[in-house]
Amino acid sequence: MVAKTVLMDEQGVRRALTRIAHEIVEKNKGTEDLVLVGIKTRGIHLAKRLAERIEQFEGVRLPVGSLDITLYRDDLKLRSEQPVVHGSEIDCEISDRHVVLVDDVLFTGRTVRAALDALIDIGRPRQIQLAVLVDRGHRELPIRPDYVGKNVPTSRGEVVAVHLQETDEDDRVIILEDDSV
Numbered sequence: 001m002v003a004k005t006v007l008m009d010e011q012g013v014r015r016a017l018t019r020i021a022h023e024i025v026e027k028n029k030g031t032e033d034l035v036l037v038g039i040k041t042r043g044i045h046l047a048k049r050l051a052e053r054i055e056q057f058e059g060v061r062l063p064v065g066s067l068d069i070t071l072y073r074d075d076l077k078l079r080s081e082q083p084v085v086h087g088s089e090i091d092c093e094i095s096d097r098h099v100v101l102v103d104d105v106l107f108t109g110r111t112v113r114a115a116l117d118a119l120i121d122i123g124r125p126r127q128i129q130l131a132v133l134v135d136r137g138h139r140e141l142p143i144r145p146d147y148v149g150k151n152v153p154t155s156r157g158e159v160v161a162v163h164l165q166e167t168d169e170d171d172r173v174i175i176l177e178d179d180s181v
Contacts, residue, residue, distance in 0.1 A: 002177060002178075003175070003176055004175045005174065007173040007174060008133075008134075013149075013171045016150060017049050020050060020147045020149060022057070024050065024100055027146070028098055031054060033097045033098050034062050034098050035063050035090075035097050035098070036048075036050055036062050036064045036100050036102055037065045037067050037100070037101055038101075038102045039069060039101060039103040039115050042164055042167065043104055044066040045167065046103075046131075046164070047066075047102040050131070063091065065094075068088045074110060090122060094122060094125050095124045096124070096126045097125055099119065099127070099128050100131050101115055101129070101130050102132075103115070103132050104132065105132065105135075106132040106134070106135045106136065106148075108138060108139060108140040109141035110141060112130060116128065129146040129147070130143070130147070131147035133149040133150070133162060134150050134152055134173055135151045136160050137152075137153055137154060154175065158175050158177055159175070160173065160175055160176075
């Protein structure tokens, strides 16, 4: 795979997250009863960054949890290796609260479906919203994000790679393409 296009640089990622943070507060008419839950791995880092931005302009620190969807995936039987479960960590009650699920890339919708199942096993939120840094299309399930950093039409052969400082030493979003074609 070779890098084809840089979709977002560090500033682009920062601006998108700041905009999403403002949209979350605006849509929910404040921060009351809000919980951010990141889907492992990069969704957690994005959820923490959103919480930091919201705290900067609202003065309220939102609870942030992490969700491991490994056992909820619908392709477990298709995989030969055993899944590694890291566990979910949500240190507050989510029942009757507004939960914003956060992920890096929305593609087929299957990851989000698994996250919804995992979340419902933990509690019964009043409302679940979805925030993604990149929506690349190609949905296989009727799932639509409430907050999007960037909509990017892609081909099925392309890969959208999100790099974050916490895991990859830099912030950027790139499209990778198979160079063997």
